[in-house]
Amino acid sequence: MGGRPRNSTPQPARGAGNGTRRAAPPTPESTAVIAALLAEKWPDAVVELDHTNAYELLVATILSAQSTDKMINTITPALFATYPDATALSRATQEEIEPLIFKSGFYRNKAKSLLGMARAVVERRGGQIPDTMEALIELPGVARKTANVVLGSAFQKPAGIVVDTHVMRCANRLGLTTETDPVKIEQDLMKLLPREQWTPFAHRLIWHGRRVCHAKQPDCNNCLLAPRCPSAALVELAPTKQAIKPERTRKRA
Known part of the structure; x- marks a missing residue:
């Protein structure tokens, strides 16, 4: 039968373009779907640094x-x-x-x-x-x-897309880029999104990275992007019990 071998261990999702299954190259249309889902999940996402000007x-x-x-x-x-x-x-x-x-x-x-x-x-x-x-x-x-x-x-004049550690990680896991350099990641995202989406998309992806798509243990079980995420296939999508270690066989004297 197909499927994962019984004793294999599922690998966690990884950023930086590694550890993802092959997926079709991103397009403005496919990215728009991701942007819409993020907007649904995080409609009020803003920069979380307190400021008035x-x-x-x-x-x-x-x-x-x-x-x-x-x-x-x-x-x-x-x-x-x-x-x-x-x-x-x-x-x-x-x-x-x-x-x-x-x-x-x-x-x-x-x-x-x-x-x-x-x-x-x-x-x-x-x-x-x-x-x-x-x-x-x-x-x-x-x-x-x-x-x-x-x-x-502050000025509502987007000239680019904020690329922090969360955007880098999530964009790679989602297959929106394979780059590791922030400038190149920004360029890839700018090609996929209309200018008016640059700021809100970055805010929402940052929120998603902080709250769901964590660096070490992404919460794919509760991620609305999982069905569209190439990396989600590499994470166990159902709760798993801790593996029981086999007892050691005692050597007879």
Whole structure:
């Protein structure tokens, strides 16, 4: 009979294009179905960094590197109360900033980036956060992913798709890309989605990655994308009992 050998162990779904069954290349039409399912599951998905304006979102996104949104949201209230705009932040010193952002990790480098960004915004932009990709990525500490977050969520001007660790993992598992480089992944996704979907799709895929498609133990049993996911076939889709180890045969004396 066909099927999995009785003693074989199902392999977990993997990201980065490995560990997936062969599937048809993605198309705008097939991707639209995935986008619609994500919209159904996560209709209210937004960036989870607390902010009220572009300045606050830019600062929070810089701080979020190698940290979690939950952690950053515990840090930014005091930071924004002390430095409510780029002009105020530009006047701070490294020694004043570091204690406020210590819990974010890599706080010395982040303090340097924040001060460099704020001073550049004041000197080049009169204290106003720029609303173009070209201008944003010229600021210290601001790369394309950070710029995409700010443009899409603060200005509603999507210039690309945010590609974080969750988007990388989920996009590969779903067969939307086989790339591992964030820029190439972004390019693949941009070809598959209309511009108006770039920001909400990224938010929803991030939410899905955080809540369902976990890195080590994806919850394929409760994933509405599983029927369309090439990686879901590599995960046991039914609850399994822990395998019982056979008893060792005692050697007779």
